[in-house]
Amino acid sequence: MTHGQDGRIDAVVVGAGLAGLTAARELVRDSHSVTVLEARDRVGGRTLDHRLADGEQVDLGGQWIGPTQDRVNDLVEEFDLDTVPQFDEGLDQVSIDGTVNEHDDALRALPAKAYAELMDAFGQIETLRTQIPLHAPYDAPDAEEWDATTVDSWKRATLETTTARGAFDALFRALFTTDPSEISLLYFLTYVHAAGGIEVITGVEGGAQERRIEGGAQQVSRLLATELGEAVQLEAPVRAITQDDSGVTVESDAGAYTGAYVIVAIPPALAGRIAYDPPLPARRDALTQRMPMGATIKCIATYEDPFWRTDGYSGFVLTNDDIVGFIFDDMDAESTTGALVGFIVSNEARTWSERDASDRRERVLDDFARYFGGQAANPVEYTEQVWSNEAWSAGCYAGNMTPGTMTGYGDVLREPQGRIHWAGTETATQWCGYMDGAIRSGERAAAEVSSRLT
C-alpha cells in the first residue's frame, strides 16, 4: 500500500479490474494514498489473457474495443499497445430456427421479410433511445412504461415473423448474455444509447467489435497494476465494510484496512454480498438484489490455418440453433494460424457450465463444424473460460437491471453512501458494460473521492 503524509490510507479500493485500478491510479496521481484489494490471485477482473501453445496471446475475457471508446483507446495509446482489426472479410453465416443463410453483411443473410422487420425495429430503437437522458434514464418521458415492459414483450409486439424474433433473440443474447425476458425495455435502450446506438453496438468496422488489443486486453490492467506496485493486494476478498465519522474499515481475507474512503469497484450483485456496518440504506440494498449478472462461456479453438477464409467465410456466425450463440474469427488478417472464438450465452451458458469440460468441448466443436466443416472439429488447441463458474464475477459480461429497477432504484446506482463510492462498468453512463465504461467509472469515482480529500 502507499501511505499519505500522515500515515493513513486515503482510499481503499475494492476490486482490481479496470474500474478499480483506474480509480486507484487517478487517486495516486492526485497524491492520495491507496490500497487496492482484489479477491483473485490476479488483476483484470473480467479480462483474462491466455497464451496459446504457439505463443499467440488470446482473450478469454473482454476483447473488443472500438471508436468513441475514448478512455480505453487513450490508455492503449498511453501504454503504447498495438491494436489489430477484427477480421471481417467474406461471408457471415446466420442460422435461425435451423436454416443457415450467408451474406457478407450478417443480418442481410436473413430472409427479406425478417430483415426488413428487424431494420424497422432497429429504427424504432434509434428513435426511442435518443429520448433517454444517460445520467438519469428514469427521467425519460415514457420511462415508467418502458421499465415495466420486458424486451421480450416489446419484441413480440414489434416483430411478427418467428425468424425476425429468433434473430433478435440471438443478437440480444450476444450483446447481453441474458434473455430478452430478463431486462426491461428502458434498460435495453439505455445500454444501447450509452454505446452510441444499435449500429455501433452491433458493428465491427466503426463499431464495438472493431479491434482487439495485441497481446490481450488484460495487459491494460497488468500495466496499471505495475504502476501501482505494492498498493495492489491480491487474494484479499473483501467480506465487510464498516464506516463511521472518522473513516472506513475494510475487512478482507488478507486483513483489515482502514482509510478515509472506499471505492467499491465490483458489480452491484457482488457488492451486495459484502456485509456493511451500518447496513446500506434500503434502496441501495434493493438495487444490489436487482442487477443479476449475465452468463457466458468463451471457447477458443486454434487450427494450423484459417481454412474457412479460403472457403470464403469471415468466420462470423450468429445463431439460435446451437449451444454457441455466436462465433468470430479470432486472428488478424495476416495470421497464418487459424482461430475461432465461440460464445455460449445466457441459459445455455449456465446449463453447460455444469457439464464436463470434455462434453462441452465436443459439443462446441460440433457447432463449429456445422458452419465450417469437419476440419473445425479437430483443432490444434482448445481452451475455454466458464465465467458463470467464477465466484468473483458471478457471471459475465455484466450486471443488468431487471424490469422496474431503473425507475425504482436507478438513482442510487452511483450515489455515494457515506464514505462508500461506487465504480464498475455497470455504473457508467457511456459504454456501460464495456471496458471503456469500466475505466470511465473508475475515473468518476476517483474524482468524487479526490474532491472530498482535498
Next chain:
Amino acid sequence: MTHGQDGRIDAVVVGAGLAGLTAARELVRDSHSVTVLEARDRVGGRTLDHRLADGEQVDLGGQWIGPTQDRVNDLVEEFDLDTVPQFDEGLDQVSIDGTVNEHDDALRALPAKAYAELMDAFGQIETLRTQIPLHAPYDAPDAEEWDATTVDSWKRATLETTTARGAFDALFRALFTTDPSEISLLYFLTYVHAAGGIEVITGVEGGAQERRIEGGAQQVSRLLATELGEAVQLEAPVRAITQDDSGVTVESDAGAYTGAYVIVAIPPALAGRIAYDPPLPARRDALTQRMPMGATIKCIATYEDPFWRTDGYSGFVLTNDDIVGFIFDDMDAESTTGALVGFIVSNEARTWSERDASDRRERVLDDFARYFGGQAANPVEYTEQVWSNEAWSAGCYAGNMTPGTMTGYGDVLREPQGRIHWAGTETATQWCGYMDGAIRSGERAAAEVSSRLT
C-alpha cells in the same frame, strides 16, 4: 446444540424463522442432532410481536392465517394458542387516483366499469393459474411467454380504465410489497395458485386474512425455540458454508459448526450473500441474484376506542393515493381499545425507510386521518417496523422471481446442492410467501435430510 450418539451434529440449520425452527424440530423428532444458527438476537424472522402500553400484543411482522393453511393451523392447535377473527364489519374504503369510495365489500366500492373489468381480470387469473403445476411452474403450457411478460404488461393489456389499473396496482402491492413491473405473470399466477386462488389470497373470511394469533404470531417461533432449547444459537450470522465428502462446516460470528448436512432456511437473496466453498453451481447462484425482496413498513396506531366502528367503518382501506397502501382494523370485535395497522409498501416503503421516524409517523397518521377523521391523527400510541431496514430480512414480505427467472432457474429452487438443503417460504409449493409456506418448507427440507441420515 444437541449431539448425536457419535458426538457429531447431524444438521446445522441456518435461520430461526418458522422454516428453520420447524426443520430443526422435525429432525429432533427423528432423533437427529441439530444446531440452529440465527443472525438476530431473537427467533421468528419475519414475525415480530410487540406489546403495547396497555399490555395488548400486536404483530409488527407476519400476522394473518386462514383456512387451508393447515400446517400453521396445526401448530397453533398443538401449542394451544387462540386465534381471533379479523374485524370485518362496516364500510371498506377504496381510494384510487384521488377518489374515495365506500362499500362493505371493498372492491365493489369501485365505479361499476372498473369493478367489472377487475372481476373479468380475476376470472382470467383463475383460468390461467389452474394450468400451472405447482411443483414445476416452468412446465405450464405457456410458461415461456408468461414468464417473459411482466404483470404490469398483462395488466395494461387486460384492464382499460385507469381506475381498474390503479386498483389492481394497489391490490398487487398489498399482496407482494413490490410493483407489478417487477414480477413475471408466471410467478404471479404461481403465487396466487399456491394460495388457492385470487378469492382466497385477497379475502378476509375464508381467506388469507381471516384470523390472527392471539398474543402474536412470533409466539409460534418462540414455542418452537423453547422446545429446541440450547440447540438454538442467537447472534450467530452465518458467513460461510464449506462442504466436502465428509460433511459441512458453517462459519458464523458465534463460531464454526460442523455437521453432516445444512439446511439454509433464509430467503434466496440472503442465501446468496453467504460464501460457499466450493462455490454454488452457476444456476443456483444465478437464482439468488433473481429473487429480490419486497419492501414494507408496518405502522400501528392505537386509540382509546375504535371510533371508526361507531362511524360505520370496518377500518379497511385500499389505496394508491397515499404512502400507506392499505389499512386494517387491528383489534378484534370485542376490543374496547382501537387500533389501526397501515402498510407502506414497495417503492414508497423504500423511500420512506430513509426518512426520519417522526416525519413518517406524521405522514402515516395524516393518511389515517384522511379516512377516519382528525381523531385518527392523535393516537395513544404509535409503533412501526421498517422491514426494508432489517439487514437480516433485506425486505419483506418475501423474495419474488423477476421475469425469466422461473423458466430459467426455477428448477433449482429446492434442489439440494451436495449437503446443502434449502427451506424458507419462498421454496414452498403451497402458501408460498406465507407463514404456512415457511412451515411446509421446513418440513420438506427436514424430510430430505432425514432420509439421507437414516
